[in-house]
Amino acid sequence: MQTPSRTLGYAVVVLGIALGVFVGVSAHTFVVAKGTSYLSDDPTACVNCHVMREQYDGWQKAAHHAHANCNDCHTPHDFVRKYLTKVDHGWRHSKGFTLNDFHEPIRITAKDLLDVRENCIRCHTDLVSHIASPRADSDFEDTPNCVQCHADVGHGPAR
């Protein structure tokens, strides 16, 4: 009969190995699937993953094709947060792509939706100055969710 601590010990070892393997695999993905694309702002970089194809195609037809590329909307624009986000995406998406364990249809995360809204307001500051506080990062409730009405700006009609 094993003592709890022993089991724990094994668990840790197993976990460690698993994690190691996983990091390896994902790093591998990161290379093969050009996860490095996250460091570029070129939209074609995003479609290195076919799972981004839908949004890419949508974006090409949508109103902003001429005005904004993926990262204009999907990453914050102060240097630090921008690269933190890129790393976060690079990691989560590579992981998702490797393990194929993500929810479909793919859904933007709450945090990313806030970043996007901040970008909407960044570009449309004057226009929305009556309805939205320029501090878009302020409490979500208090600034309208642009996308509730303009659902199709990024990727064309949702319905």
Add this chain to the structure above:
Amino acid sequence: ENIHERKNEAREQVLRIVDIDETTVDPAVWGQNFPRQFDSYKRTVDISHTRFGGSEAIQKLDSDPRLRDLFDGYSFSIDYREERGHAYMLSDQRETERVTKAKQPGSCMHCHASNTVAYRTAGLKAGAAGTLADALTSVNGKAQLFAGFAEICAMPFDEATKLVSHPVSCIDCHDPESMRLRVTKPAFMEGIASLARSPQALPHFPSIERWRAGSRKADYDPNAEASRQEMRSLVCGQCHVEYYFAPPKKRVTYPWANGLGMDAAEAYYDEVGWTDWKHAQSGAPALKAQHPEFEMWSQGIHARSGVACADCHMPYVREGAVKVSDHHVQSPLLNVSRSCEVCHRYPEEEILARVDTIQKRTSKLLESAEKATVSLIRAIAKASEAGATDEALKIPRDLQRKAQWRMDYVAAENSMGFHAPQETARILAEAIDYARQGEIAVLRNP
């Protein structure tokens, strides 16, 4: 216009020319700081027309003569018109024959005037602490408001109406400091608090569900807890709701203790034993429904999807470099491109056709429900003339109460079914069922 102008315009817009505070009732004064909103606000005088809505004050009793029978013995059989823009609410109330030819209480002021100051002044007179300078949301401010509300409800109409001078105004929906939305109508604050304590699930009001999960000690207070998107509907729910004047002091009361909607309100009235009037032809203890837009919207898919009254009735409009809320509150069918098309990318004709399909189905069913109810009324009247006892007519009369309440809940709701198409049809189906069952009951034992 060139870019530079637009940029300047954009910078000027927040500039405040005059000070406004809790005593500033006149919208024209607020309008100096917010000319765009004021301009559209004034346009609620415009007269327009849609198939089932619009703003021509036509006499409903003439366009649908069945209403005279249905409301026989009640003031609504004297004068009952299509409602119109906010600018008219005060004068239309003063001029309706329901007021000039019948006796009405001060309670009527609650939804037809800007009354925060009127209520608070009356409250102070009645001995509430503090001054008008207190924030409305402060302890003193609230105490003044509710004290005055009680006073004015109990007054006769003529006396009360002298105390107000503007239709709904900026101060009724906005905090003069921050311009944030707020609710200021006492009956609504009491109603929404009782609604929060009701058992009904309210997925379209997350802040209420949050409050329910909490200690529930203090009442639910929208001004403190509701999100901005929720407030975009709550400010309208202040008035566009079914109500009654609770005895003995005629306090405006919203029947929400069991939840929102037709069934919940009926259960409430049955519990407190409320009846609006005894029907002149049938002697049934009848109920009158009034503009349950807020309740009906709550049953619909738009509410469930987080779409607010203001999204459709006060859409954003682009003016030069800024977009503002259109304060010309009206039928969205007169402004489809802004009210609907941002969310529904269909041509205007297509959107109008969809609404038309929903509304025509509703109005055809409504007609059947009215016919069934009138036919029951006739049957009961005939039976009692023939000498049927109150005993024998109890069941038919109770069935009339149920049928008429349902029929009227849809007739009085102003979207002709649009706010909740399936729920509206369901209610009318029940109205027909009860009315016909009533007639069967009369025939079974005459």
Add this chain to the structure above:
Amino acid sequence: ENIHERKNEAREQVLRIVDIDETTVDPAVWGQNFPRQFDSYKRTVDISHTRFGGSEAIQKLDSDPRLRDLFDGYSFSIDYREERGHAYMLSDQRETERVTKAKQPGSCMHCHASNTVAYRTAGLKAGAAGTLADALTSVNGKAQLFAGFAEICAMPFDEATKLVSHPVSCIDCHDPESMRLRVTKPAFMEGIASLARSPQALPHFPSIERWRAGSRKADYDPNAEASRQEMRSLVCGQCHVEYYFAPPKKRVTYPWANGLGMDAAEAYYDEVGWTDWKHAQSGAPALKAQHPEFEMWSQGIHARSGVACADCHMPYVREGAVKVSDHHVQSPLLNVSRSCEVCHRYPEEEILARVDTIQKRTSKLLESAEKATVSLIRAIAKASEAGATDEALKIPRDLQRKAQWRMDYVAAENSMGFHAPQETARILAEAIDYARQGEIAVLRNP
């Protein structure tokens, strides 16, 4: 599966292992070229469960005993089950007591089997020109199909069912050459042609509106004129529709000459004087409705918005880089993320809750409509036992026909109101109105 594979998959194309043509009925053969679709196609044997749908072949007559009264005197009062996956259509038809205990015609084959080859062979036997090698859409092909259709409808069931061996198969919906969708059911081709000539507006079928604007000389032909998105619904409309067997030769016929929907079909049956059976208890000339999914969907907002049956019942599933249509046709509630979430950005629980609200409202109303109809049946039966003449009972019986048709139109439709929530409630409201009026008529002159 690892990335390298997935990247390869992205480049994979369909390679044809075997040749398939107009004579290839067996889906397993098609399956060699299209293994993904075949695999999911086979899964229609799965047994699943939702609140109002799913695929357990429960006996409806036990779960809702009122049905025994409602269909008294008709084969549906013997055996009437919840329908299930496509894989069962042939065996379920052979085993139902409606077949084993009652006499049925060859007409039944039309929607429960892959029958293009069976029909054409019978057509050739009957003297139609050409061979099976002719394209189905060729003049000869069509002639063979329709000749055989007439022959087999007129046969007794036992003889006809020997001629078919597979449930609906690839060839019934796909062109073996191009794999394009196509319709192959004769009664549907005739029905849709008569629908095109009807006066009803059909905004959800642009190709029909286009045909109407043209010369109208040749019949409307979906295989030649419908868009791909339209075909994604039309292939289902081949079978999921109300029908009757037109005398004298029991030809499967869709009552669409006045348009799609409850009212249009009723008008058609009244015009041609059709009655399914004489009700055993009341003697009313009753109608039986059957699975009008295609018609009900046509009344709903999804159809109007261009959403096809296949969008919800055969959603795309991503297999690696390629998207394929899920041929496991079933309740979308068992696959919400793919069936609904592509268009509706809500969590699964929320979407299920919305459907539940719609379906519960419907089932409650349906219950009221069934009760009202049963109560009318009882009243008529009682009156005729008491000696009322057919003369006196004509009006009540006609009202039962109208009420029962409406009630059943919803009961037989398999989405419990989801396909068109408001229209479904409207139909039930009318059912209740007619049923109660019938009872009143009985009581008025017994």
